[in-house]
Amino acid sequence: MYDSTCGAAATGQCGKSQRECEGLPSREPPPAPLERDYSGFDIVKATQYGAFGRVKELVEAGWDVNQPDHETVTLLHWAAINNRREIIEYLLSKGAIVDAVGGELQSTPLHWATRQGHLEATVLLVRAGADPTLRDAEGCACLHLAAQFGHTAVVAYLVARGVDPDAPDAGGMTPLMWAAWKVSAVDPTRLLLTLGASTSPVDRSHGNTALHWAILARNTTAISTLVLYGNASLDVPNLRGATPAAMLQAGDCLWLGSKVADRVREHALLTTRRSIFRRLTYEKKFRWWCVVAMPFMAFYVTGLVLEIDTLYMFKMFLLVCFYAVLHFLGNALFDDELKNIFPLSVYLATKVWFYITWAAVIAPAVGAPATLAFLLCSAALWYTFLRSWRSDPGVITATKTDKFRTIIELSEGSGGGFEPARFCSACLVRRPLRSKHCSVCNRCVAKFDHHCPWVGNCIGANNHRYFLGFLASLLVMCAWMVWGGVQAVRAQCALAPGARALLDALRCNAWLSWVMLNALFHLFWVAVLTGCQLYLVVCLGMTTNEQLNRGRYRHFQARGGRSPFTRGPLNNCADLLGVRLCGLAAPRDTDWAAAGLDDEPDTDTDTEPMLRHAPHAHHLV
Numbered sequence: 001m002y003d004s005t006c007g008a009a010a011t012g013q014c015g016k017s018q019r020e021c022e023g024l025p026s027r028e029p030p031p032a033p034l035e036r037d038y039s040g041f042d043i044v045k046a047t048q049y050g051a052f053g054r055v056k057e058l059v060e061a062g063w064d065v066n067q068p069d070h071e072t073v074t075l076l077h078w079a080a081i082n083n084r085r086e087i088i089e090y091l092l093s094k095g096a097i098v099d100a101v102g103g104e105l106q107s108t109p110l111h112w113a114t115r116q117g118h119l120e121a122t123v124l125l126v127r128a129g130a131d132p133t134l135r136d137a138e139g140c141a142c143l144h145l146a147a148q149f150g151h152t153a154v155v156a157y158l159v160a161r162g163v164d165p166d167a168p169d170a171g172g173m174t175p176l177m178w179a180a181w182k183v184s185a186v187d188p189t190r191l192l193l194t195l196g197a198s199t200s201p202v203d204r205s206h207g208n209t210a211l212h213w214a215i216l217a218r219n220t221t222a223i224s225t226l227v228l229y230g231n232a233s234l235d236v237p238n239l240r241g242a243t244p245a246a247m248l249q250a251g252d253c254l255w256l257g258s259k260v261a262d263r264v265r266e267h268a269l270l271t272t273r274r275s276i277f278r279r280l281t282y283e284k285k286f287r288w289w290c291v292v293a294m295p296f297m298a299f300y301v302t303g304l305v306l307e308i309d310t311l312y313m314f315k316m317f318l319l320v321c322f323y324a325v326l327h328f329l330g331n332a333l334f335d336d337e338l339k340n341i342f343p344l345s346v347y348l349a350t351k352v353w354f355y356i357t358w359a360a361v362i363a364p365a366v367g368a369p370a371t372l373a374f375l376l377c378s379a380a381l382w383y384t385f386l387r388s389w390r391s392d393p394g395v396i397t398a399t400k401t402d403k404f405r406t407i408i409e410l411s412e413g414s415g416g417g418f419e420p421a422r423f424c425s426a427c428l429v430r431r432p433l434r435s436k437h438c439s440v441c442n443r444c445v446a447k448f449d450h451h452c453p454w455v456g457n458c459i460g461a462n463n464h465r466y467f468l469g470f471l472a473s474l475l476v477m478c479a480w481m482v483w484g485g486v487q488a489v490r491a492q493c494a495l496a497p498g499a500r501a502l503l504d505a506l507r508c509n510a511w512l513s514w515v516m517l518n519a520l521f522h523l524f525w526v527a528v529l530t531g532c533q534l535y536l537v538v539c540l541g542m543t544t545n546e547q548l549n550r551g552r553y554r555h556f557q558a559r560g561g562r563s564p565f566t567r568g569p570l571n572n573c574a575d576l577l578g579v580r581l582c583g584l585a586a587p588r589d590t591d592w593a594a595a596g597l598d599d600e601p602d603t604d605t606d607t608e609p610m611l612r613h614a615p616h617a618h619h620l621v
Helices: 003-010 042-049 052-060 075-081 085-093 109-116 119-127 142-148 152-160 174-180 189-194 211-214 220-228 244-250 258-271 276-280 286-309 312-333 337-365 369-389 400-414 464-492 498-507 511-542 544-552 569-577
Strands: 437-438 443-445 450-452 457-459
Touching: 003 052, 003 369, 042 052, 042 075, 052 085, 075 085, 075 109, 075 119, 075 220, 085 119, 109 119, 109 142, 109 152, 119 152, 119 400, 142 152, 142 174, 142 498, 152 189, 152 400, 174 189, 174 211, 174 220, 189 220, 211 220, 211 244, 244 258, 286 312, 286 337, 286 498, 286 511, 369 457, 369 464, 464 498, 464 511, 464 569, 498 511, 511 544
Parallel strands: none
Antiparallel strands: 437 443, 450 457
């Protein structure tokens, strides 16, 4: 069928070019947007829409910038509620009263800006001398408004500017109470706690703490944040005598998170008379020792069962039952925090039994020189392990003053603001290049690679070389363990040729076979992990975190996913080890805890005006 539109375009008779008709992008620049005619606007409407030229024209013609409208609202109020930076600056330069009171709620322009979460307008007004502690007709100051409407950036800026995070409103409600009652997101509740807000104050009307208000609102996020992050007390009674613990226990608790529910049950068991066993299951020290001891016991019991002179099917049945009991006990005793240290306990248990087995079984068969070599590689293993486990991986630290300075600089600076690429909202620090916030450790780490559960620490700029040394030492130790085990089996057992040798070894010395099986398993996964680490760091010049998330980082996107930090294998190796490689390569002197971002994040601006009247009382309900 003939396409008349394309036919016309081909002959130049339609409104489109030949390239557009063929589906190709036009080479012609897009037409300039039409400018709206604001000449008919009065000064209030021009302020709402951000028509700076029209506002300036009317003010220059004699309009009083402090003249209120019929709702007693000034031009600065309307500019603040619509975040009109240019107009705010102009009105202030013309003598606008920065703390003018207007509207039904008797609010200042700063009240309006903080209510809407306009950080830019808030910064301009505060720097012009606006008082953030003034209260509106409902008794709320600016920080209370920002907290109850969930404007985290505004909350951070006001506190950094010196506003007391525990300042009560007319009814005794603190910003933390408002956030717990009104906001279901993790911030600004977590932010206020980080900034020093207390969970202890109570309001005047009900005697509720912030945790009481979170429970009344069934705000699971706020409850978890207050209990787990803020260590809020479960025992403070309100004016009716109800404690948070009693309020949580009165319900079914099905809507609570598992961590909070465990904390509530633990509190109930430790504050009431229950059986000794039930109390022990929630005693932190007892559970910690269970986590430490369970892998040691599991390894030993497994070896004992394998040495029993009975059918293999019965041995397997016993082991299945034993590990089922351990699984049940683990679910009953371990919370998420204890589960994080369980892999470290497994690692320590296997190594201790390796040493005991070498001393008792293998050393007599291989002699002193081999035992000395085994001990030397073990010394290297423990040195690198302790440096990986206990040393600082490169944690980004800052004093409270530094955090406040950072918040002010990002708020008052041009562009960017509190973009996740440049600011960590949990640590309140600038996010250096290649850093990441570890959710397990709850801290930012420079040149973050990963959180390793086997060493119980993050791997970052300061301990990455020790972690690779730990892997290499563990690889050598496991290889020595397998070799020594083979020599001991040959010395103690009569082995048939071929595959039957494995069964003969198991019958002859089941414990040694069990230890060798563990050594072989460690040898396999450590070899894979070491190879992956060396390939990423030396060959590609990137960390594990960067390899997994390179699609999110613009400095990787700009290079098609390749690392902008690689300098070739030799130089990458020198950077990792921090030493010169016999003059072939030199390490790069970079402080990754202070390295800045390559590019500035993009920012979006709102242009839609707030065309409504002054805030009314029901907006706070």
